[in-house]
């Protein structure tokens with residue numbers, strides 16, 4: 001679809017043609033106490049994994065990644081599941097989060113599933129020197145509309161509130177990442193991003209950074225319409 005105005009109902013859904021297997025790595029080691037501080041795997045996390053699974057042929061045949069990075073890794077289920085689906089020892093998996101408890105949870109998830117994951121507690125990929133090296137970039141950003149002060153507090157506190165507080169229009173965290181995201185991607189790289197319908201207005205801005213946009217998968221949850229985009233330079 002070329003238009004910046006996404007008409008949700010006309011989006012092609014890959015679920016019409018093929019079904020994702022619903023594969024997800026094990027995360028039974030994470031308990032209620034963890035989810036008081038770390039984002040619990042939810043519909044959006046599962047949709048992102050499904051989209052990555054459905055796009056595996058493109059990821060393996062066209063991109064053939066060496067470096068995969070997930071920003072805002074949370075529990076770690078997304079990047080760990082992708083690593084298990086890719087089944088490749090020659091790929092470096094890197095995960096970041098501002099929340100130290102999320103970093104710890106992601107490390108436990110990777111370990112429980114025998115996946116090697118490098119982690120870094122940082123904002124986005126600040127100070128990591130990954131510019132131009134990332135072949136697959138993944139982000140399920142905090143997207144709930146929140147007052148500016150609440151967003152600032154959440155980013156400062158680095159706890160569970162940072163999972164959902166998205167600031168004005170729910171896109172402030174994503175907006176703050178866009179320039180770096182563009183710089184991180186390698187020439188062949190792809191950025192897999194989750195958006196909710198309320199945030200579709202940002203697509204015009206996304207296009208300035210990533211002229212190639214593919215609309216991969218959509219899902220309607222109670223009260224929320226989610227979509228996964230594949231963005232490329």
Ligand SMILES: C[S@@+](CC[C@H](N)C(=O)[O-])C[C@H]1O[C@@H](n2cnc3c(N)ncnc32)[C@H](O)[C@@H]1O
Nearest residue numbers: 039045072073074097098099123124140162163
């Ligand atoms: C909606 S949760 C997604 C968690 C996980 N990726 C998933 O899909 O289940 C958003 C994650 O982004 C993290 N986050 C928020 N702001 C961030 C920032 N500025 N830099 C890095 N991570 C951030 C939160 O701590 C949280 O773990």
